[in-house]
Amino acid sequence: MGKKIMLQGTASNVGKSILVAGLCRVFKQDGHNVAPFKSQNMALNSFITKEGLEMGRAQVFQAEACGIEPNANMNPILLKPSGNHRCQVIVNGKVREDMASSDYHKYKPQLAKELKGIFKELSDNHDIVVMEGAGSSAEINLREHDIANMGMAEIADAPVIIVGDIDRGGVFASIAGTMLLLSEEERKRVKGVIINKFRGKKELFSEGVRMLEDIIKVPVLGVVPYSDIKIEDEDSVTTRFKKQMNKNDIHIEIIRTPHMSNFTDFNIFETQEDVSIRYVDYGEALGNPDIVIIPGSKSTIDDLKYIRENGLEDQIKELHKKGKLIFGICGGYQMLGKKLKDPYHVEGEVEEFDGIGLLDTETTFEMEKTTTQVEATICDNLDGYMKNLEGKKVVGYEIHMGITSISKDTKNLNTINKKLEKPVNYLEGSVNQKGNVVGTYLHGIFDEIDFTRTLLNNIREIKGLEKINSDVTSFDEFKQNEYNKLADLLREHLDIEKIYEIMS
Numbered sequence: 001m002g003k004k005i006m007l008q009g010t011a012s013n014v015g016k017s018i019l020v021a022g023l024c025r026v027f028k029q030d031g032h033n034v035a036p037f038k039s040q041n042m043a044l045n046s047f048i049t050k051e052g053l054e055m056g057r058a059q060v061f062q063a064e065a066c067g068i069e070p071n072a073n074m075n076p077i078l079l080k081p082s083g084n085h086r087c088q089v090i091v092n093g094k095v096r097e098d099m100a101s102s103d104y105h106k107y108k109p110q111l112a113k114e115l116k117g118i119f120k121e122l123s124d125n126h127d128i129v130v131m132e133g134a135g136s137s138a139e140i141n142l143r144e145h146d147i148a149n150m151g152m153a154e155i156a157d158a159p160v161i162i163v164g165d166i167d168r169g170g171v172f173a174s175i176a177g178t179m180l181l182l183s184e185e186e187r188k189r190v191k192g193v194i195i196n197k198f199r200g201k202k203e204l205f206s207e208g209v210r211m212l213e214d215i216i217k218v219p220v221l222g223v224v225p226y227s228d229i230k231i232e233d234e235d236s237v238t239t240r241f242k243k244q245m246n247k248n249d250i251h252i253e254i255i256r257t258p259h260m261s262n263f264t265d266f267n268i269f270e271t272q273e274d275v276s277i278r279y280v281d282y283g284e285a286l287g288n289p290d291i292v293i294i295p296g297s298k299s300t301i302d303d304l305k306y307i308r309e310n311g312l313e314d315q316i317k318e319l320h321k322k323g324k325l326i327f328g329i330c331g332g333y334q335m336l337g338k339k340l341k342d343p344y345h346v347e348g349e350v351e352e353f354d355g356i357g358l359l360d361t362e363t364t365f366e367m368e369k370t371t372t373q374v375e376a377t378i379c380d381n382l383d384g385y386m387k388n389l390e391g392k393k394v395v396g397y398e399i400h401m402g403i404t405s406i407s408k409d410t411k412n413l414n415t416i417n418k419k420l421e422k423p424v425n426y427l428e429g430s431v432n433q434k435g436n437v438v439g440t441y442l443h444g445i446f447d448e449i450d451f452t453r454t455l456l457n458n459i460r461e462i463k464g465l466e467k468i469n470s471d472v473t474s475f476d477e478f479k480q481n482e483y484n485k486l487a488d489l490l491r492e493h494l495d496i497e498k499i500y501e502i503m504s
Contacts, residue, residue: 002033002123002124002125002126002127002128002129003127003128003129003503003504004123004128004129004130004131004156004157004158004159004503005023005128005129005130005131005158005159005161005499005502005503006130006131006132006133006152006153006156006158006159006160006161007019007020007023007130007131007132007133007160007161007163007194008132008133008136008137008149008150008153008160008161008162008163009133009135009136009137009162009163009164009165010136010137010138010162010163010164010165010171010174010175010177010178011135011136011165011168011174012134012135012136013165014163014164014165014196014197015163015165015196015197015224016132016133016163017058017061017062017132018229018231018486019163019194019196019224019490020036020062020130020131020132021036021061021062021064021065021231021483021486022065022483022486022487022489022490023130023490023499024036024062024065024066024130025065025066025483025484025486025487026487026490026491026496027066027127027128027130028065028066028067029484029487032127032128033068033125033126033127033128034066034068034126034127034128034129034130035063035066035068035071035074035122035125035126035128035129035130036059036062036063036065036066036074036129036130036131036132037059037073037074037075037119037122037129037130037131037132038056038058038059038074038075038131038132038133038134039075039076039077039115039119039131039134039147039148039152039155040077040078040079040134040147040148040152041055041056041058041059041075041077041078041079041134042078042079042080042081042087042134043056043057043058043078043079043080044080044081044259044260044261044262044298045057045058045261045262045263045264046078046080046090046261046262046399047060047070047397048371048372048373048397048398048399049069049070049071049072049093049373050069050373050420050421051072051093051420052093052371052372052373052420053072053092053093053094053371054072054078054090054093054094054095054371054399055070055071055072055074055075055078055090055093056075056078057232057262057264058075058132058232059074059075060232061231061232061479062074062130062132064476064479064480064483065483065486071122072092072093073092073118073121073122074122076091076092076114076115076118077089077090077091077111077115077147078090079104080261080298081298082098082259082298082299083259083299083302085100085101085102086098086099086100086101087099087101087104088298089104089107091111091114092114092118093371095369105142105145106145108145108146108147109145111147112145112147112151112155115147115152115155116155119152119155119156123156128503129156131152131153131156131158133148133149133152133153133160134148134149135148135149136149136178137149137150137160137162137178137182137186138177138178138181138182140181143183150182150186150189153186153189154189158189159189159190159191159502159503160189160190160191161190161191161192161193161194161221161499161502162175162178162179162190162192162193162194163193163194163196164178164193164194164195164196165196165197166195166196166197166198166199166223167196167197167198167199167226168197171195172208172211172212172215175193175195175212175216176212176215176216179216179218190218191218191502192218192219192220192221192498192499192502193212193216193218193219193220193221194220194221194222194223194224194494195209195220195222195223195224196224197224197225197226198223198224198225198226199225199226202223202225205223209223219495219498221494221495221498221499222490222493222494222495223493224489224490224493224494225489225493227485227486227489229482229485229486229489230267230270230271230478230482231479231482231483231486232264232267248273248274248275248276249274249275249460249463249465250272250274250275250276250290250291250456250459250460250463251275251276251277251278251287251288251289251290251291252266252269252275252276252277252278252289252290252291252292252293253277253278253279253280253286253287253289253291253292253293254266254277254278254279254280254292254293254295255279255280255286255292255293255294255295255307255312255332256279256280256281256282256295257294257295257297257303257306257307258282258299258302258303258306259297259298259299259302259303259331260295260296260297260303261295261296261297261298261330261331261399262295262296262329262330262399262443263279263295265295265296265329265443265444265445265446266293266295266446268446268447268449268452268475269446269452271470271471271472271475271478272452272453272456272470272472273468273471274456274460274468275456280312282310283310285311285312285315286312286315286316286319288319289319289324290324290325290459290463291324291325291326291327291459292316292319292324292325292326292327293327293328293329293332294307294316294326294327294328294329294331294332294333294335294336295329295330295331295332296329296330296331296332296399296443297330297331297332297335298331299331299347300331300334300335300340300347300402301340301342301347301348301350301353302347302348303331303335304335304340304353304355304356307335307356313356316356316358317356317358320358320436320437323434323436324436325385325436325437325438325459326358326436326437326438327437327438327439328359328438328439328440329439329440329441329442329443329445330398330399330400330440330441330443331400332439333359333404333429333430333439333440333441334355334363334400334402334404334439335355335356336355336356336357336358336359336361336430336437336439337355337356337357337359337360337361337362337363337404337430337439338354338355338357338359338360338361338362339352339353339354339355339362339363340352340353340354340355340362340363340365340402341353341362341363341364341365342364342365343364343365344365344366344367346365346366346367346401347365347401358432358437359406359410359430359432359437359439360406360407360409360410360430360432361404361405361406361407361410361430361439362404362405363402363403363404363405364402364403364405365401365402366401366402366403367401368401369399369400369401370398370399370400370401370441371397371398371399372397372398372419372420373395373396373397373419373420373421374395374396374397374398374416374418374419374428374442375393375394375395375416375417375418376393376394376395376396376414376415376416376417376418376428376442377391377392377393377394377414377415377417378390378391378392378394378413378414378451379411379412379413379414379415379427381411382411382413382431382435383433383434383435384434384435384436384458385435385436385438385455385458385459385462386413386431386435386438386455386458387435387458388454388458389451389454389455389458392448392450392451392454393448393450393451394414394442394445394448394451395442395444395445395447395448396440396442396443396444396445396447397442397443397444398441398442398443399443400441404430404439404441406430409433410430410431410432410433411430411431411432411433412427412428412429412430412431413428413429413430413431413438413439413440414427414428414429414440414442415427415428416428428440428441428442429441429442447475448475449470449472449473449474449475453469453470
């Protein structure tokens, strides 16, 4: 069995996912075969592996930092909230069932047995496994049957490092309080502390570090400064939605619906110097963007109701009349059609619901979820914003319950030529005749720079601006460089030698 280390937090959003990715890259650079692991992840952001299995996106970017292919064993339990204290429980990449939170808590002992075997297999095949906890280490009301934090550390017999976030304030109290609330056996597992997101002068903080060590009786392994390294956030508890980007030549507005999923689809735009992004939150109105994006959704009909009730549907239609580009992905694609039919009550009691009606399509929700990776090429004879894109390669993955049919007057967006790495040939997506309303099931479609940069240059041309090239020619290469920057940051500010010692 390989070595292991587990990072747990004093709370959610303290930076565990990023630190795990950074340590994964450090160990990879040192010549080790490394893998990430998070036993239980609650997020609407998910990914489909080459085997067609679903997992959380945090372990995907951590796997990228390790230089290995993502595997559902790295995130064996994925919980996708569906409202009313219920969630879809995905185990080993496949939907097991929808459960109430109380029923899930009772089900945890069974899952704990499965986790033991899954983790052993992962550990047997790697030199090091870098584990991540969920939320806080000291959720005392959930201690019984815990499988996310100390419960998982016990299953794996892993040493633990506690991460505290100084940026939100009260880091000394949060770390000391966490240690206080742990049981004696749990405290024995904690071998060190990392203070994350530091913005001040380190020399003025050294006395505080010494005082904290005296209180908690474990070493502070480093104080990591806040850094704007562009790596994916783990879930919707992210500052990305509140970030106001400067208004540039091309402005994109993304509707943040209550059940929005896979917002990582839009990270690529942050690498383009002429693009600004704004997430339109509850109570906010659309401005005058060049592109409006309706993202994926865990509950399409509920999110469509939200858009309608908040006046956003009328604003979308008005922007469409002005010739702006309206782009829907997955659930957003379904909403743009004329009808959404739910004969099996997959999403609720209503069997038929009117869509926004900007695409001549109809979607029928099915009982079985589609989960697949695909490769495709953009169709020819597209107009408007979609001109000059014919034959360009796009890659992505599909996660949806619906099947969408299109009218003869609606054009297809792309031809799928590979599915789960096997050759296929079928059409996907929709584009209206004018080329200013587009829908697709492909998450990650914008990650191909050639496709995205050509689309952005089409907008520039329509606005009378000169076309420009992207400084980023490969999104994957860009991310690899960011992982290396992160590793450099951790080597400078963490006691990596001590972490190796802890694992031994």
